Amino acid sequence: MLDVKDLVVCFRSKEGIHEVVHGISFSMEDGEILGLVGESGSGKTQTVLAIAGLSPINAVIGGTITLNGQELSLLSRHEMRTVQGRDISMVFQEPMTSLNPTMRIGRQVEEALRIHTKLSPEERKAKALQTLADVELPNPEAVYNKYPHELSGGQRQRVMIAAAIICDPKLLIADEPTTALDVTIQAQILKLLKKLNKTMHMSILFISHDLGIIRRLCDNVMVLKSGDIVERGSVDQIFNNPTEEYTKRLIAAIPSRKRGITTDEHRSYYEYFGFLEYDDSDDELEGPF
Amino acid sequence: MSYAKHNWYMIFGAVITFVMVLLIVVGYFWTPYSPTAICAAERFDGPSFAHLFGTDNLGRDIFSRVLDGAGTTLFISVSTVLIGLITGILIGGLTGYFGGWIDEVVMRMNDSLTAFPSMLLALVIIGILGPGTYNVIIALGIMFIPSFARMVRSEFVRCKNLDYVKSARLMRAGPLRIIFLHILPNTRSTLLSAVAIGFNNAVLAEAGLSYLGIGVMPPQASLGRMLSESQSYLFSAPWYSISTGFTIILLILGFTLLGEGIRQQAGVD
Numbered sequence A: 001m002l003d004v005k006d007l008v009v010c011f012r013s014k015e016g017i018h019e020v021v022h023g024i025s026f027s028m029e030d031g032e033i034l035g036l037v038g039e040s041g042s043g044k045t046q047t048v049l050a051i052a053g054l055s056p057i058n059a060v061i062g063g064t065i066t067l068n069g070q071e072l073s074l075l076s077r078h079e080m081r082t083v084q085g086r087d088i089s090m091v092f093q094e095p096m097t098s099l100n101p102t103m104r105i106g107r108q109v110e111e112a113l114r115i116h117t118k119l120s121p122e123e124r125k126a127k128a129l130q131t132l133a134d135v136e137l138p139n140p141e142a143v144y145n146k147y148p149h150e151l152s153g154g155q156r157q158r159v160m161i162a163a164a165i166i167c168d169p170k171l172l173i174a175d176e177p178t179t180a181l182d183v184t185i186q187a188q189i190l191k192l193l194k195k196l197n198k199t200m201h202m203s204i205l206f207i208s209h210d211l212g213i214i215r216r217l218c219d220n221v222m223v224l225k226s227g228d229i230v231e232r233g234s235v236d237q238i239f240n241n242p243t244e245e246y247t248k249r250l251i252a253a254i255p256s257r258k259r260g261i262t263t264d265e266h267r268s269y270y271e272y273f274g275f276l277e278y279d280d281s282d283d284e285l286e287g288p289f
Numbered sequence B: 001m002s003y004a005k006h007n008w009y010m011i012f013g014a015v016i017t018f019v020m021v022l023l024i025v026v027g028y029f030w031t032p033y034s035p036t037a038i039c040a041a042e043r044f045d046g047p048s049f050a051h052l053f054g055t056d057n058l059g060r061d062i063f064s065r066v067l068d069g070a071g072t073t074l075f076i077s078v079s080t081v082l083i084g085l086i087t088g089i090l091i092g093g094l095t096g097y098f099g100g101w102i103d104e105v106v107m108r109m110n111d112s113l114t115a116f117p118s119m120l121l122a123l124v125i126i127g128i129l130g131p132g133t134y135n136v137i138i139a140l141g142i143m144f145i146p147s148f149a150r151m152v153r154s155e156f157v158r159c160k161n162l163d164y165v166k167s168a169r170l171m172r173a174g175p176l177r178i179i180f181l182h183i184l185p186n187t188r189s190t191l192l193s194a195v196a197i198g199f200n201n202a203v204l205a206e207a208g209l210s211y212l213g214i215g216v217m218p219p220q221a222s223l224g225r226m227l228s229e230s231q232s233y234l235f236s237a238p239w240y241s242i243s244t245g246f247t248i249i250l251l252i253l254g255f256t257l258l259g260e261g262i263r264q265q266a267g268v269d
């Protein structure tokens, strides 16, 4: 579905050109949840921004990105709008700045419909309310008319997800979407993402520092180290048999309870955090809510 | 957040400004006497019930003239601020949002315009265009553009990297949609307080130009013009300069308090 080949991201500055992503290649299947981990500054955000076409103005991008067989750099502006703008969407880290403070929630959730569809205002509103219900916001009618400052962090993140999925994107990019939330809310949002992934067959590219979260949410993991992919594989493979020293260090950096290397430790981590009941038989996210 | 503290700046500013504007609007349709009616028998009458603020050197009713003159001053200020604001939003918004070399070029031009003392710039423009109400508006409007443009630009630079603007870009919303729909409303508190300060400066600048005799031309009244006339009779008819000066002070005070109030309000939430 998504195919990234030799992706290079450079920054131009007065001192010259400085490369932060060094020709990485990877691909994603339909419905896959791919985790992207790596220490701060390893280039995770720049990689996904390049895929979304949102790189900073001083960035130079190389390589090819193919979405459903269409190479993004070859598209005309108009095609770009439908392909990149409609099929890829993104949820950001900070729920405080990811919603426009002067726009009502309903208006923001509908924005993608205004741009990409010819629905009438009534149809848009119905679809927005439906989507707000899909992200499990209680009382969508009331939320629809509110401003962001009237919502909690977790509610805002749900609104953000609603705005991101309203046009049925093929790929949802989530750049540390739960880092700013407290642990219980985090678990709810993760559960929601997992549910949307199942019901909407939407692939998710999930960035996180928290390997515990990656382990529970993702199918596969990709480890990025200063702009290179050092390891990629299924969650089990990476967590149980990390081959690279760097990956081992990342795993070791998780507090021992969170490490999730053995089943016992794994279980105690989730019990400790109290947000996910650990269930060996079923790899679904289950929370006490 | 939990308890509401009264924003006294806002309240006083709004009340003063409202009363002044109301008087001016009334004065536009009705004044006790014609502001230009000369009456030789009533020269330099002190304040009385017939003439609240007394009469001037030509026996004209000062209260009527103050209402009329404040209207002229306000009209000039509003037009001036609008020119500065709209042009500033266009220039600042486009350069701030797009950045790059256009930004560099326009902002350097802006800088060079700012390098002139602003009054001098207005004097030069009037020198070229000649005096008169509309030329004053043009001169002051141009004088105001750089500061508005700079402020709008910095707000746009701040906002364009926020996540909600990134989401709009990801959806491929057009640049104009992003500039006017997604970013501009978020600059409103900064803009509003700048507008209030702008009015303030405009009132002063108009008064200054008219005082120098190169602004509004007689017999049209404006506060600056009247203040300049009144100084010849400072001792024989003090009510003339006092009532005119006081009106200017009230206008400016209202706008200043309003601007400060808006600024504080924005800081609160």
Ligand SMILES: Nc1ncnc2c1ncn2[C@@H]1O[C@H](COP(=O)(O)OP(=O)(O)OP(=O)(O)O)[C@@H](O)[C@H]1O
Residues within 6 Å of the ligand: A011, A020, A038, A039, A040, A041, A042, A043, A044, A045, A046, A047, A056, A058
């Ligand atoms: N606008 C920019 N100009 C120049 N260099 C930049 C710019 N943005 C990011 N970088 C550099 O790119 C590198 C990768 O940054 P990136 O934001 O992708 O890291 P990250 O893996 O997302 O880190 P974090 O986990 O802290 O979010 C960093 O070394 C950073 O200094």
Ligand SMILES: [Mg+2]
Residues within 6 Å of the ligand: A044, A045, A046, A175
């Ligand atoms: Mg990042």
